[in-house]
Amino acid sequence: MSETAAVRETWIKVGELAGIPRLGARVVCTLFGNIAVFRTADDQVFALADRCPHKGGPLSQGMVFGTRVACPLHDWVVELKNGRAVAPDVGCTPSFPVRVEAGVVWLKLALEPNVAAAAVGV
Amino acid sequence: MTRRRLVVVGNGMAGMRTVEELLALAPDLYDITVFGAEPHGNYNRILLSPVLAGEKTIDDIILNDRAWYAEHHIRLHAGKMVRTIDRRKKTVVAADGTSERYDRLLLATGSTPIILPLPGKELAGVVTFRDIDDVERMLATAGNGGRHAVVIGGGLLGLEAANGLAKRGMDVTVVHLLGTLMERQLDAPAAGLLQRALESRGLRFLLEHQTAAILGDQRVRAVRFTNGVELPADLVVMSVGIKPNIELAKSAGLYCKRGVVVNDTLQTFDPSIYAVGECVEHRGATYGLVAPLFEQAKVCANHLARAGSARYEGSLAATKLKVTGIEVYSAGDFQDDAQAESLVFQDAARGVYKKLVLRDNRIRGSVLVGDTVDGPWYFQLLREGTDVSELREQLLFGQAHVGDSGHGAASKVAALPDEAEICGCNGVCKGAIVRAIVEQGLFSLEEVRAHTKASSSCGSCTGLVEQILASTVGDASPTQKKKPLCPCTDYTHDEVRQAIRANQLKSMAAVRQFLEWKTPDGCQKCRPALNYYLVCAWPGEYVDDSRSRFINERAHANIQKDGTYSVVPRIWGGVTTPAELRAIAEVAERYQVPTVKITGGQRIDLLGVKKADLPHVWRDLGRAGLVSGHAYGKALRTVKTCVGSEWCRFGTQDSTTMGIKMEKMTWGAWTPHKVKMAVSGCPRNCAEATIKDFGVVAVDSGWELHVGGNGGVKVRVTDLLCKVRTMEEVLEYCAAFMQLYREEARYLERTAPWIERVGLAYVKRRVVEDTDGRKALAARFAASQREAQVDPWAERAAGFDQDEFSAILAS
Ligand code: SRM
Ligand SMILES: Cc1cc2nc3c(=O)[nH]c(=O)nc-3n(C[C@H](O)[C@H](O)[C@H](O)COP(=O)(O)OP(=O)(O)OC[C@H]3O[C@@H](n4cnc5c(N)ncnc54)[C@H](O)[C@@H]3O)c2cc1C
Ligand code: SF4
Ligand code: FES
Numbered sequence: 001m002s003e004t005a006a007v008r009e010t011w012i013k014v015g016e017l018a019g020i021p022r023l024g025a026r027v028v029c030t031l032f033g034n035i036a037v038f039r040t041a042d043d044q045v046f047a048l049a050d051r052c053p054h055k056g057g058p059l060s061q062g063m064v065f066g067t068r069v070a071c072p073l074h075d076w077v078v079e080l081k082n083g084r085a086v087a088p089d090v091g092c093t094p095s096f097p098v099r100v101e102a103g104v105v106w107l108k109l110a111l112e113p114n115v116a117a118a119a120v121g122v
Numbered sequence: 123m124t125r126r127r128l129v130v131v132g133n134g135m136a137g138m139r140t141v142e143e144l145l146a147l148a149p150d151l152y153d154i155t156v157f158g159a160e161p162h163g164n165y166n167r168i169l170l171s172p173v174l175a176g177e178k179t180i181d182d183i184i185l186n187d188r189a190w191y192a193e194h195h196i197r198l199h200a201g202k203m204v205r206t207i208d209r210r211k212k213t214v215v216a217a218d219g220t221s222e223r224y225d226r227l228l229l230a231t232g233s234t235p236i237i238l239p240l241p242g243k244e245l246a247g248v249v250t251f252r253d254i255d256d257v258e259r260m261l262a263t264a265g266n267g268g269r270h271a272v273v274i275g276g277g278l279l280g281l282e283a284a285n286g287l288a289k290r291g292m293d294v295t296v297v298h299l300l301g302t303l304m305e306r307q308l309d310a311p312a313a314g315l316l317q318r319a320l321e322s323r324g325l326r327f328l329l330e331h332q333t334a335a336i337l338g339d340q341r342v343r344a345v346r347f348t349n350g351v352e353l354p355a356d357l358v359v360m361s362v363g364i365k366p367n368i369e370l371a372k373s374a375g376l377y378c379k380r381g382v383v384v385n386d387t388l389q390t391f392d393p394s395i396y397a398v399g400e401c402v403e404h405r406g407a408t409y410g411l412v413a414p415l416f417e418q419a420k421v422c423a424n425h426l427a428r429a430g431s432a433r434y435e436g437s438l439a440a441t442k443l444k445v446t447g448i449e450v451y452s453a454g455d456f457q458d459d460a461q462a463e464s465l466v467f468q469d470a471a472r473g474v475y476k477k478l479v480l481r482d483n484r485i486r487g488s489v490l491v492g493d494t495v496d497g498p499w500y501f502q503l504l505r506e507g508t509d510v511s512e513l514r515e516q517l518l519f520g521q522a523h524v525g526d527s528g529h530g531a532a533s534k535v536a537a538l539p540d541e542a543e544i545c546g547c548n549g550v551c552k553g554a555i556v557r558a559i560v561e562q563g564l565f566s567l568e569e570v571r572a573h574t575k576a577s578s579s580c581g582s583c584t585g586l587v588e589q590i591l592a593s594t595v596g597d598a599s600p601t602q603k604k605k606p607l608c609p610c611t612d613y614t615h616d617e618v619r620q621a622i623r624a625n626q627l628k629s630m631a632a633v634r635q636f637l638e639w640k641t642p643d644g645c646q647k648c649r650p651a652l653n654y655y656l657v658c659a660w661p662g663e664y665v666d667d668s669r670s671r672f673i674n675e676r677a678h679a680n681i682q683k684d685g686t687y688s689v690v691p692r693i694w695g696g697v698t699t700p701a702e703l704r705a706i707a708e709v710a711e712r713y714q715v716p717t718v719k720i721t722g723g724q725r726i727d728l729l730g731v732k733k734a735d736l737p738h739v740w741r742d743l744g745r746a747g748l749v750s751g752h753a754y755g756k757a758l759r760t761v762k763t764c765v766g767s768e769w770c771r772f773g774t775q776d777s778t779t780m781g782i783k784m785e786k787m788t789w790g791a792w793t794p795h796k797v798k799m800a801v802s803g804c805p806r807n808c809a810e811a812t813i814k815d816f817g818v819v820a821v822d823s824g825w826e827l828h829v830g831g832n833g834g835v836k837v838r839v840t841d842l843l844c845k846v847r848t849m850e851e852v853l854e855y856c857a858a859f860m861q862l863y864r865e866e867a868r869y870l871e872r873t874a875p876w877i878e879r880v881g882l883a884y885v886k887r888r889v890v891e892d893t894d895g896r897k898a899l900a901a902r903f904a905a906s907q908r909e910a911q912v913d914p915w916a917e918r919a920a921g922f923d924q925d926e927f928s929a930i931l932a933s
Contacts, residue, residue, distance in 0.1 A: 015930055023643060023669040027929040034929070041643045058685040061673040063646040070646035072673040072681050077646075088562070088573040 014098075014105040017043065025060040025069070032109055035096060036060035038080050040067055046080035047098045047107050053078065053091025125153045128426065129214055129224035131204045131370065133158025135167055136399025136415040137230025138186060143423030145194060151427060154196045155222050157214070160253055161201035163187045167253070168412060168596030171279075171444045174257050174286030185563050197222075207374035209392055226426060229371055229382060229390070229397040233364035233410070238274070242336030248358045251283045260357060264290040268356030271295070272345045274333055276303040278443060280361035281316075284325055285445045287357070295326045295353055297333060297345070307441050307452035311468070312491045315475050319448045319492075328353075366401045366408055381408045386433040388422035398422045404436065411439050412596070416565065431638055432612050435604060440501045442494070442592055446536065451497035454487030454504050455479065462486065467518040476518055483511040483881065496520040498588045509881025512841055521585065535589040544586050547579035552590060559594045567591065580835040608647035610640050615651065615868040622659050630656065630667055644670075651869035654756065657792050658864050661906040668923065674754035677926060678914045679736055687736060688729040690753035691743050692789065695763045695781035695801075696724030705746030709739055723760035723798070725751055737927055741919035749913040752789070756870070759798045761785040762810065766803030766820065775820035777803035780849055784818075784856055790911040791860060791903075794867040794876075798833075799856075812840045815863075815873040816856055821845070825852050829859060829885065830877035838874040841882045844890045858889045858899035861906070 012030070020026045020039040027050055028035045034050035036059050044067065050060045057073030067080045077086040083093035097108040128144075130137050133156055141154060158164075162184075169183040191198040202216040207227065215221040235250035237243055247268075249259050264271075264287060273284045276298030288294045296303075302313035317327055331351070336358055337344040346352045366381035377383050377391040381403030388396050388404075398418045400410055409415060414437035424432040440453035456479050458464050467476040474492035478485055478500060485504040490497050499521045503510060510517055538544075540553030558564060558573045570587055571578040577587045606612050613621070618637065627633045630652050634644060644652065649670035656664040668676050679687035691706070706726055710718050716730035731739055740750075752758060761784050764770065766777030781801040788799070800811040801818040811817030813833035817840050819826045824847040828840035843859070846852055862885065867876040877885060889896050918927070 019925060019930075021669060021925065026925065029929050029931050037930075055683070057683075058681075061677070061681060061685070063649065063672065064669070065643050065645045065649065066641060073683065075646065 011099075011106045011108045014107050017045070017100055017103050017105050020045070020105065023064045025062075025064065027058075027060045028107060030107075030109060032096075034058075034060070035107065037098065037105060037107065038064055038069060040064065040080070043100075044080075045098045045100055045105055047096040048078070048080065048083050049094040049096075051093055052076055053083070053085050053093045054089070059093070126151060126225040127223060128152035128154045128226045128228065129222050130154065130156045130228045130230060131214065132228075132230035132232055132399065132401070133160060133162075133164055133198070133200065134230060134232045134399065135164070135185075135412055136232070136419055137228060138164040139416050139419035140228060140230065140398050140422050140426070141196070142186075143420050144426050147423055147429060148427035149194075152226070154194070155199070155224075156191070156196055157199045157202050157204045157216060157220075157222075159201070159203040160255070162254060163191065163198070163200070165254065166595060168444070170251070170254070170257050171282035171286060172446075174251075174260060174283065175289045175446070176286075177446060180254060182560070204370060207370065207395075209374055209395075212394065225394065227395045228422070228426070229395065229401060230399045231367040231370060231401045233400040234367045235360065236363045236365055237360055238333065238362060240333060240336055242338060242342065243360075245336055245338045245342045246340055247338070247342035247356060248336060248360065250360050251279050252364075260287060260359065261290065263357040264292050269293055270354045271357040271359065272297060272353055272355040273359045273361060274345075275359075275361035275363070276300075276327070276329070277361060277363070278304060278307065278441060280359070281320065282444055283359045283361055285320070285323070287359070288323060288325055292357070294324075295328055297328045297331050297347070297353075299330070299332055301330050303327075303329075304443075304450075304452075307456075308450070308489055308491075309456055309477065312450070312452075312475050312477065312489045315470070315473055315491045316443075316448065316450055319473060320445070364400065364410060366403065368401055371397070371401070379403050386421075386435060387425045388418055388434060389425070396422050396426065404434065407436060409437065409439065411441065412565075413437065414439065429640060431640065438501075438505060440497065442497070442596075444596060449490070449492055449494040451490040451494035452488065453497070453501045454485070456487035456489045465514070465518055478517060480510065483509050485510060493520075495585060495589065498585055506879060508879045509884070510878075512878065512882050535586055536593050544590070545574075545576035545579070545583045548575040550574050550576040555587060555590050556594050559591060564591070565595060582835055607651060608645055610644050610648050611637060613637055618652070619655050619659075622655055628656065628660050628664055630670065646672075650675075650756075654792060654794065654869050658906075662909040668926075675756070677733065677736065678740075678750055678754060678918065679731065680754045682729065684730075686730045686732055688727050688753070689731050689736070689739055689743075690721065690725050690727045690751040691748035692751040692785070693725045694785050695761055695778055697763075697778060697782065702746055702748060705743060705748065709742050712742070713739055721753070721760075723753075724762050725753070725760060727753070734927055734929065737919050737921075737924075740915035744913070744916050744919055749789075750915045756793055756795050757797070758785070758788045758791050758793065759796050760800075761788075762798075762800040762814075764801070764803050764808040766801075770803055772806060773803035773820070774822045775803060775825065777801040777809065777818070777820050780818060780820070780825070780852060781809075783849060783853060784816075787853055787857065787907070788860060790913075791864070791907060792910065793860070793864055794869050795872040797860070797863070797873070813837065814840065816859055818852060818856075823847070825849075827852065827855055827859075830873045830882070832872055832874035834872075836874070838878075841877065843882075843886065854896065854900050855889060857903040858896040859885070861899040861903035862888050864903075864906075 014028055023041055025036045025038040036048050036050040038046045050058050052059050052071040054076045057071045059069050061072045062069040068077050070077050076089050083095040085091040099106050164186040166183045166185050172178040202220055204214050205217050206215045213221055213223050235252050249256050271287045271292040271294045273280045273296045276296050284294045284296045302310050303317055332348045334348045335346045336342055342355050342358050344352050345355050368378045368382050371382040372378050382397045382401050383403050384390055384397050388398055390397050399415045418434050421432040421434040443450035462479050462481045465478045477489045479487040484507050488500040538552050542552045544552050555574050555576050562573055564570050577584045604614055607615050627636055633652055653667050653670040674680050679689050713735050715728045719727045721727045761781045763778045763781030767773030767775055797815045799816045800809040800814045802809040802811045803820050811819050812828055813831040817828040826845050827843040829843045831840035832838040
């Protein structure tokens with residue numbers, strides 16, 4: 001448990017912003033499972049668990065527009081800011097803090113404890 | 123910042139719909155105040171008929187209760203009639219003195235029923251049929267032992283009132299001035315059938331009778347006609363028509379004709395004042411059905427929200443009678459004249475009558491009695507101006523008979539139990555749809571699709587869902603002729619395409635800017651469409667936008683439900699070699715591919731490949747000469763062949779070689795939707811060429827070319843395009859057909875629906891009759907292919923777009 005607690009605090013370096021395509025995503029493999037890091041047309045960056053709230057589709061493979069992504073499997077649309085499915089669909093996918101500093105993307109593996117537990121599957 | 127003030131006069135269906143649309147677009151822009159003369163929240167007026175008939179209660183038909191207004195911070199003045207508008211001071215004043223200032227005013231005052239100027243019209247017991255109050259008065263009379271009801275007017279509302287009162291136990295006579303009922307919607311045979319159906323339920327009719335007076339002291343006692351006949355009456359319902367309610371607008375000096383005159387943005391002649399609904403006159407037309415009003419509401423909200431680009435261009439109307447158990451549907455212009463021809467189906471014993479009026483092979487109007495399942499289908503063909511010459515023979519038998527594998531006419535939706543599965547793809551049953559409609563207040567097919575997913579996949583249950591919708595909330599199906607490409611724009615597919623060519627728009631950004639897209643980078647619907655239109659219009663010049671490709675086309679493999687991919691190499695004409703098979707086998711072992719499957723398209727599918735392995739799999743396959751089969755793309759898929767004259771004892775031509783030549787010519791082409799081909803060596807047709815987009819059947823004297831087949835959700839057999847002699851001709855016609863389809867069909871429209879829309883005759887004219895045109899089309903195809911025939915797998919195996927296939931490892 002103490003190990004997970006330590007991870008919960010860590011900011012990890014994802015890499016150059018330029019490594020994520022505009023209107024696209026890269027998958028980051030972490031202890032919390034796969035995390036999709038998205039980049040919008042105006043270079044905002046968001047991170048969500050790479051699992052659609054519908055049936056677990058890989059959101060990283062979806063089409064990004066505005067600050068939303070359309071899941072590749074059945075076209076649910078998910079809000080990048082908070083992982084919420086856009087109405088009328090209901091559901092939510094865990095989201096993670098990200099920041100960009102000097103062209104480098106950082107991801108914080110910090111979550112509410114219960115969400116973190118769900119994300120790592122314990 | 124203080125918010126702008128929007129005042130709405132009229133708490134009915136059009137006004138509140140506009141407010142709902144506005145809240146969805148710009149929830150914080152206005153401070154909203156609503157005046158309603160009726161003392162209620164907003165309710166579904168359409169459903170007053172089932173309330174009168176005892177099939178629904180008032181509670182069932184409330185759309186927005188008072189809590190809804192409170193929740194959205196809308197001030198509701200219910201029961202207050204606005205008497206004056208002071209346009210200079212921008213203030214409205216109600217009868218009780220309540221006054222409100224506005225920045226924008228929305229008039230949605232609806233219509234008022236026409237009251238014939240008869241002696242006795244003011245007697246107690248004489249009512250109209252418009253609002254809850256009217257219904258309550260009718261029910262009070264029926265409940266207090268009133269026995270005789272006379273309904274004046276045999277139109278839609280009169281008949282629904284008469285039916286309701288009869289179901290409440292009254293003895294009802296419908297009086298009509300003309301010789302046939304619902305003459306604005308029905309022709310004589312249809313009206314006759316309807317009349318008999320209603321008579322069998324105990325209604326009586328007095329046609330060609332004119333009312334002279336209503337008799338009684340304080341309460342009505344009888345009705346007298348001009349021919350002297352008298353009928354006893356405890357209740358008289360006047361239902362002889364409506365007129366737009368324009369008193370208020372007129373008194374404020376707004377320009378009115380029959381209705382308040384508005385432009386395509388629903389603005390009156392005073393730019394601060396908008397108007398929607400039955401009170402409006404737009405391009406000379408007034409409307410009395412909700413579907414057009416909802417379309418007005420959408421456009422008006424768009425302008426109130428200052429999104430500012432939508433236009434309302436008028437609607438076509440379809441009417442459905444809401445008398446349970448009696449089906450009547452009417453749309454468009456149903457009168458015959460010299461230029462028109464009618465298709466008629468009549469089965470008096472079953473009480474079924476269907477008439478379609480055609481002009482230039484297009485449906486102009488329809489009248490259906492007894493069996494209305496296909497009403498929405500005919501209406502769609504009418505709206506889209508589909509050429510129906512190829513469907514003619516089956517048209518009257520309905521959509522089920524043109525090969526829809528969906529549900530046939532047998533299913534009477536109203537009678538289905540709640541558990542009946544309506545949408546097979548998404549497992550949605552009737553009860554779930556009805557619940558969503560009632561609880562979420564849905565009105566349109568799109569809304570039901572979004573909320574329940576019913577009919578959102580293959581679409582074969584669309585007709586059923588529309589019927590459930592109609593029987594639950596009344597019929598509000600869309601009637602606008604023009605269907606925007608997606609919610610980001612008001613332009614249609616065809617308009618966008620034309621603009622791309624006419625204005626030399628060569629990038630996605632240029633298109634969106636030129637056509638004033640409402641979203642900065644479009645959405646998952648319009649981006650792939652625009653990308654395709656640009657690829658097609660500017661081959662070699664336009665740089666494909668991989669971010670606007672659906673994942674399958676971006677990754678050049680099919681995504682599976684577990685996030686792995688499938689790989690299908692091209693097997694030219696279905697012919698392979700031991701070396702190719704060995705290469706496939708080795709790849710399957712090396713990358714531990716869980717499933718190797720022979721596809722329905724004469725190829726081999728490697729299923730369950732991890733994304734990161736894709737470039738390696740392709741590299742290894744490429745070494746054996748295998749290339750992408752585009753099994754993932756809106757592109758040329760397979761060309762199936764049979765063994766043909768090389769081996770088969772019946773073969774008349776070398777169908778295998780023909781198929782391979784066709785595949786070598788067409789592979790790599792991006793198309794509006796997927797394209798499949800097949801070549802059979804004789805009319806036994808073992809390659810199933812007659813359900814392909816382009817099918818070739820060899821005969822002794824040459825090759826028959828067939829087009830527009832589809833074996834998927836809705837099976838469609840091909841049409842015979844023509845017959846040619848040589849392989850070279852097959853290739854030329856094939857290229858020309860491909861290019862015509864590529865240039866003119868809408869994105870995601872397969873050849874089958876495209877040909878049904880534009881007509882086989884048109885395709886023949888372009889591809890068969892116009893020799894120069896055909897050669898030009900084929901040349902354009904060849905030019906485009908020079909750019910398109912690059913194996914995407916080889917490119918990626920060599921390192922192109924590497925990031926797409928690799929994840930980032932974090933520690
Ligand atoms: C693999 C295959 C099934 C099989 O195991 O045999 C298949 C698999 C899929 N078909 Fe198919 N279809 C396959 C032959 C067919 C055929 C038969 C044929 O081509 O002769 C048909 C009916 C013929 C036709 O298209 O007219 C067929 C009609 C469809 C349809 C309905 C198309 C329609 O117009 O109604 C879809 C849905 C769509 O395209 O929107 C579809 C969609 C799909 C998708 C792409 C669903 C999806 O979006 O994921 C499946 C991809 C699976 C994968 O990852 O490989 N598949 N599909 C066949 C591949 C053939 C090939 O070698 O490329
Ligand atoms: C019994 C019945 C059955 C129908 N069936 C169908 C059907 O099956 N399909 C279909 O498409 N359509 C049907 N209709 C027609 C449909 O209901 C109308 O087209 C629709 O309600 C019109 O909407 P509206 O907002 O323009 O007017 P309304 O819904 O009438 O709303 C106008 C509101 O404004 C109020 N108002 C007027 N003047 C003022 C004022 N000065 N101050 C304050 N408030 C004012 C009125 O009291 C009314 O509440 C039916 C109508 C009736 C009556
Ligand atoms: S392969 Fe085709 S028929 Fe089979 S489940 Fe997928 S889409 Fe449906
Ligand atoms: S798994 Fe994402 S939409 Fe179904």
